[in-house]
Amino acid sequence: MTNESAQRAIGVAVLGLGTVGSEVARIIRDHSADLEARVGARLELRGVAVRRIDGDRGVPEELLTTDAESLVTQDDVDVVVEVIGGIELPRKLVLAALNAGKSVVTANKALLAEYTGELAEAAERQSVDLYFEAAVAGAIPVIRPLTQSLAGDRVDRVLGIVNGTTNFILSAMDETGADYADTLAEAGRLGYAEADPTADVEGFDAAAKAAILASIAFHTRVTAADVYREGISQISAADLDAARSLDCTIKLLSICERIVDADGSERVSARVYPALVPREHPLAGVNGAYNAVVVESANAGRLMFYGQGAGGAPTASAVMGDLVMAARNRVHGGRGPRESKYADLRIAPMGDIPTRYYVNMQVADRAGVLSAVAAEFAKREISISTVRQEGAGDGARLVVVTHLASDAALAETVAALAELESVTAVTSVLRLEGTSE
Amino acid sequence: MTNESAQRAIGVAVLGLGTVGSEVARIIRDHSADLEARVGARLELRGVAVRRIDGDRGVPEELLTTDAESLVTQDDVDVVVEVIGGIELPRKLVLAALNAGKSVVTANKALLAEYTGELAEAAERQSVDLYFEAAVAGAIPVIRPLTQSLAGDRVDRVLGIVNGTTNFILSAMDETGADYADTLAEAGRLGYAEADPTADVEGFDAAAKAAILASIAFHTRVTAADVYREGISQISAADLDAARSLDCTIKLLSICERIVDADGSERVSARVYPALVPREHPLAGVNGAYNAVVVESANAGRLMFYGQGAGGAPTASAVMGDLVMAARNRVHGGRGPRESKYADLRIAPMGDIPTRYYVNMQVADRAGVLSAVAAEFAKREISISTVRQEGAGDGARLVVVTHLASDAALAETVAALAELESVTAVTSVLRLEGTSE
Numbered sequence: 001m002t003n004e005s006a007q008r009a010i011g012v013a014v015l016g017l018g019t020v021g022s023e024v025a026r027i028i029r030d031h032s033a034d035l036e037a038r039v040g041a042r043l044e045l046r047g048v049a050v051r052r053i054d055g056d057r058g059v060p061e062e063l064l065t066t067d068a069e070s071l072v073t074q075d076d077v078d079v080v081v082e083v084i085g086g087i088e089l090p091r092k093l094v095l096a097a098l099n100a101g102k103s104v105v106t107a108n109k110a111l112l113a114e115y116t117g118e119l120a121e122a123a124e125r126q127s128v129d130l131y132f133e134a135a136v137a138g139a140i141p142v143i144r145p146l147t148q149s150l151a152g153d154r155v156d157r158v159l160g161i162v163n164g165t166t167n168f169i170l171s172a173m174d175e176t177g178a179d180y181a182d183t184l185a186e187a188g189r190l191g192y193a194e195a196d197p198t199a200d201v202e203g204f205d206a207a208a209k210a211a212i213l214a215s216i217a218f219h220t221r222v223t224a225a226d227v228y229r230e231g232i233s234q235i236s237a238a239d240l241d242a243a244r245s246l247d248c249t250i251k252l253l254s255i256c257e258r259i260v261d262a263d264g265s266e267r268v269s270a271r272v273y274p275a276l277v278p279r280e281h282p283l284a285g286v287n288g289a290y291n292a293v294v295v296e297s298a299n300a301g302r303l304m305f306y307g308q309g310a311g312g313a314p315t316a317s318a319v320m321g322d323l324v325m326a327a328r329n330r331v332h333g334g335r336g337p338r339e340s341k342y343a344d345l346r347i348a349p350m351g352d353i354p355t356r357y358y359v360n361m362q363v364a365d366r367a368g369v370l371s372a373v374a375a376e377f378a379k380r381e382i383s384i385s386t387v388r389q390e391g392a393g394d395g396a397r398l399v400v401v402t403h404l405a406s407d408a409a410l411a412e413t414v415a416a417l418a419e420l421e422s423v424t425a426v427t428s429v430l431r432l433e434g435t436s437e
Numbered sequence: 438m439t440n441e442s443a444q445r446a447i448g449v450a451v452l453g454l455g456t457v458g459s460e461v462a463r464i465i466r467d468h469s470a471d472l473e474a475r476v477g478a479r480l481e482l483r484g485v486a487v488r489r490i491d492g493d494r495g496v497p498e499e500l501l502t503t504d505a506e507s508l509v510t511q512d513d514v515d516v517v518v519e520v521i522g523g524i525e526l527p528r529k530l531v532l533a534a535l536n537a538g539k540s541v542v543t544a545n546k547a548l549l550a551e552y553t554g555e556l557a558e559a560a561e562r563q564s565v566d567l568y569f570e571a572a573v574a575g576a577i578p579v580i581r582p583l584t585q586s587l588a589g590d591r592v593d594r595v596l597g598i599v600n601g602t603t604n605f606i607l608s609a610m611d612e613t614g615a616d617y618a619d620t621l622a623e624a625g626r627l628g629y630a631e632a633d634p635t636a637d638v639e640g641f642d643a644a645a646k647a648a649i650l651a652s653i654a655f656h657t658r659v660t661a662a663d664v665y666r667e668g669i670s671q672i673s674a675a676d677l678d679a680a681r682s683l684d685c686t687i688k689l690l691s692i693c694e695r696i697v698d699a700d701g702s703e704r705v706s707a708r709v710y711p712a713l714v715p716r717e718h719p720l721a722g723v724n725g726a727y728n729a730v731v732v733e734s735a736n737a738g739r740l741m742f743y744g745q746g747a748g749g750a751p752t753a754s755a756v757m758g759d760l761v762m763a764a765r766n767r768v769h770g771g772r773g774p775r776e777s778k779y780a781d782l783r784i785a786p787m788g789d790i791p792t793r794y795y796v797n798m799q800v801a802d803r804a805g806v807l808s809a810v811a812a813e814f815a816k817r818e819i820s821i822s823t824v825r826q827e828g829a830g831d832g833a834r835l836v837v838v839t840h841l842a843s844d845a846a847l848a849e850t851v852a853a854l855a856e857l858e859s860v861t862a863v864t865s866v867l868r869l870e871g872t873s874e
Contacts, residue, residue: 027589031589031591034780035589037656037777037779037780038589038656038777139736139737139738139740140737141578141582141585141586141740144578144582144586145581145582148578148581148585148758148761149578149755150578150754150758151761151762151765152464152754152756152757152758152761153754153757153758154471219475282743297754298750299460299576299750299751299753299757300576300577300744300745300750300751300754301576301744301745302744303576303577303578303742303743303744304741304743305740305743306719306740306743307737307738307739307740307741308737313736313737314738317589317590317736317737318737319589320588320589320590320736321586321587321589321590323589324585324588325585328588328774329771332771332772333770333771334769334770334771334772335769335770335771337765340474340475342474342475343471343474
């Protein structure tokens, strides 16, 4: 850890040899001269933990091992790269590595969203690094900007498109007019959706990333369980049509927000749901498998980070950046930013959050409908921004967009609308984000 | 510098009390609790160097001093923030600070573009930090992503809009159709252009930033003198019209590129000029005083960073991020990334760089003109992408867009075109960037 060791090599263990692990191993092998110049010492691959040793994996067979537990505590290993996925196994291995004084680089958002606290404490006890740039938005630097570049600023909001699968599906639905089921199937065929797409389409992946972003943006421990979550499986072609008619598109957003209450106290909101986003908002143009994160802070104003959020090579790029930094710290001494949780803000429940709603109703085609609907909003002091009446007869519809109101009041209003005699059905309710109000 | 000093305060000296310096002093005062939690020690403002002590500057008068040289070497100062601008005075002060073992944070691109080498060596000798995130693109994190996040990747190209004044002018010309002189005057009235706008409109500011970006992206010392530079003062309303007809806009770009020669050896190109940019390119939508930097690398692919590139608060945000990191290193030990120049690539002259040209000519309205013009391109083996003939009689024009060719061959062709009998005048020549070719 000190300068006298500057000449020795830095030993690296990689856990997992999927697309990211293979890329990391390849880069360490193919770019050793560049990496040595940047680290100040050679990076040497000491071993790669795999489930089974078979066939040509692009890594010399003598480096493969099924005994991950021994690998992570091996004397000649300095940095452990965890890219196996799952939670319990990587948790055990990462903890063992940290406890043995190894620095750790992980791309595992699910693990971090649940156990950052435990892992960070282990890293702290051993004065080693725990880096995880690849866990959110793949190759796009967001962890480092938030923890370092904005270390002297006050972040108020983070708004991200951080799941490639859902963004691919919603972009395609917007472009082709196809419905959700067909587009999901197409995404699967093209390799953009997994055989079991639940973690992506139901927002679990985006929620894990929201927990990580909220934790670092607000210096508060936020776990996946603290994140309000809705997925995209209920979004229909008709919703995208309606969004277009409002000059919006629909995006699955991960939102982390500092909520300032009337008495000046602060809370954190972390939430994931599909929302209408105005076409002129920078996130509206982020399509396909691309990711982007918008950060709003007191002094920097609005920043946006854009790029490829997934895939072997982009994720490996982020892992390698962390690996070089962790290795550099082993050579030159020092540590990267550690967990910062001093603000310790409470989590605000979804009902307290001010949002805007878009409500699409099938209504009776007769006078007085609008007045009955408007009364329900007025009763809860919710101000309406626009109303549009469309169609006639059985096809008569009413589309209402509100101003900001508490999510609880809006949800209550929607429930009341569904009970109105003149409202046949509330066919769609979505939140509207990214407007200046 | 070690853990036993974790409880003492970190002394900060600020050089300059303009818009950025005032903001920095204000943030240190107003956010002391947050900053202390993030640094691990209190930040204490030890003094602010100003040219004259007069009136209320928002800083307690006893902290103001005209003796910057004494301030930067004062025993109780740990980190010096340099925001005075100019070159020779800050060079002297920053060197004195570094030599006295202080870490330095500077926003001074002109200083860095000329003297990074000298300053980095002084920082190296004393094992202190030299941070300069604010020197390029204001609040937008680009230095840290390039030096840290992409430390394990291979950057091939950086393409930036990094000067707010020229981007404001070009965006306004594109939007209003007004000419350059009127738009510059308007920019001055609105505070977007200085009384002497030369550094901005002639590309000197963008060139300094290109030198800094190229240095860190390619691990090579690149100074302002190595950067090829053209400004925007020759851009006319007619050029923007022509750009629009090609579905492009015009942007002043700072371009840093890795050039791989036929024998596999590598050189660096750093250059600044106004160029046509296709509307669908992410930089085309960056308007007004906003900045953006696109980074293309082997594994991460294309990343974009977007935000406010200038102004007191955004620049102060970047300075404060650096200050917190430098202070943290004083408290916890360790150093941020130091200068990396191991690749030591040669600079490629502009003539060697492959670019695409747009050439707008006033021509005689008769048969054979196109053939004569095309012959000049063919003679130098330059392939033409599109040709458009417009108007008739005295207003006859020919607009040619080429494929990639060496800048030297293109320049030679343009010179030959001007000599053709059938070409009345070559009215405009611009490069085309950001296309997939």
